[in-house]
Amino acid sequence: MTETDVVVVGAGAAGLAAGEWLAANNRDFLVLEAADRIGGRAFTDTSVFGVPFDHGCHWLHSASVNPFREIADALGHRYLKRASRRAAHMFLKDCEASDEERQAAWEAVEGAFRAAETAGRLGRDVAASRVVRPPAPWKRLANHWLRLLSSLDPDEISTLDLARYSDTGENWPVLDGYGALVAAAGRTVPVRTGVAVTAIDWSGPGVRVETASGSIRARAVIVTVSTNVLASGGIRFEPGLPADYADAIAACPCGYAEKVAISFDRPLPGLEDVAYLDTIDPTDKARPAVNFTVYPDADGLPVAVGQLGGGVSRDLERAGEAAMIDFALQALVDAFGSDLGDRVKRTAVTRWASDPLIQGAYSCALPGKAQRRLRLCDPIADRVFLAGEATSAEAYSTAHGARLSGLRAARQAVSAASM
Structure with a gap:
């Protein structure tokens, strides 16, 4: 022995x-x-797109006090300092939102977190859904971000737990x-x-x-x-x-959080090389919102990484890889044109919920x-x-x-x- x-x-x-x-x-x-x-x-993973694709964690949360930021600096490992998690682009199906609409949407998202955290700081340990009341046009986006950051749906998220999370507001993507x-x-x-x-x-x-x-x-x-x-x-x-x-x-x-990555053989019009966008379909109230990070692959062409959380992630992951890709691709096709569906180069999805050694996302x-x-x-x-x-x-x-x-x-x- x-x-x-x-x-x-x-x-x-x-x-x-x-x-x-x-x-x-x-x-x-x-x-x-x-x-x-x-x-x-x-x-x-660098095998699919020729550049880093993080299946799991990707953001240096609370970057100024994050020990991995110091390690990255010592190793010369690149990250991007972002002033805000707010997306620079938002698409309402096939129409890009105005600055006023983006502002209203993000205020709804921040307001949802603020309401839940305030309840928690007051000692209330209740479901986030009991205290979060986002305006109707942006409810799906607010719920999407609550799912994404907590891995569960709003009716499964403890407000006290959320309030205890220490967040400096610095969320920097790790490029390498x-x-x-x-x-x-x-x-x-x-x-x-x-x-x-x-x-x-x-x-x-x-x-x-x-x-x-x-x-x-x-x-x-x-x-x-x-x-x-x-x-x-x-x-x-x-x-x-x-x-x-x-x-x-x-x-x-551990709840549910998965990613769907899709690369294309042409640029996505109107986007920077590294871009962040939210998508909502106002014509289909049953369709969840989804956000994307877009960055260049080894050929300099776009990879769009969609993020799924909570019950949306659970249901799509159980439906299988094709369903995950179809869901994410449809949001991008709506935003950038129907021909985009024929310009797909490569795809990849994560399956954390099905991994017997993990069985989910984060707690x-x-x-x-x-x-x-x-x-x-x-x-x-x-x-x-x-x-x-x-x-x-x-x-x-x-x-x-x-x-x-x-x-x-x-x-x-x-x-x-x-x-």
Whole structure:
């Protein structure tokens, strides 16, 4: 049986950060990753468009205090400083919105978040849908952004959880890929990929971690997998996790967020090389809004990346890749002309909800249950430690929240086990 001080389960942003800290502090450890790559929900793909396409995280949220921004600077990893998340273009089906319409739409979006956050700051832990009342013309756009940033629908989003999220308002896209940045940050951490942890026995002193390759005995284990993997029993705990931890995991599920990327063989008229646009069809009230990031592929031609969240994302992902592409392409065809459908070069979609190692997007506390998230960062019997974005009350759903949680868990593990 292999023996070590600490086993880290998962090599995403949290697991890699834990490994970095343990290595820097001369601890004996193993990082085990079930996938054949590192990064977890941070994954940059260059194989389809010849330029970075982030399947998962892409934005340096709260950039001025985001540790990955400092890492990017040190590595020369490029990002774009944006003054606002507001899109420079908005299309109302086949008509570009006026400046006044864009202003009204974005005020509705910001007003929706402000209403939900205000309720939370007043101590109300209710569904965002109970306090958000956007003007009718922009309701679908406001709901789209609520879904996108929380991964669940407004009636599933806790206002208190939303209010606790610490946001400087700086959201900067990582041009060279956030997944590539996470991998570069953890490049010195030794990781055993393709090793799935099936069980963790914490019944006695220390822990025993079971894998298909054998057992590992350690003084502590840091578990960084998603709350959905934990809730589904993807890792068996012996004995089972304490009820308050299990309740906290169930209270903060990973919702749904997917991307649809489409490249074209001609420019999209009226757009800058890097552009951001929102789309709404005012003639079809049942059709959800969708936003796009547009940037050049390796040939200098546009790639449009549509973002889906919440129930819209769930339903389209379950319908399959073709349905996802059709939905996004129709919005672009409406905006830029019917011939655009014949100018598609390449397509790619994400399928996080179907990935058995992830099973969703990022966490969101359910209404009335925000307080339970705080339990996730507490040690279990001083030998089992949870990490990952869901364990960060102020930076959940983000890569930097995951990184900070990994550093926290590593410090806790070493301190608790008196290593």
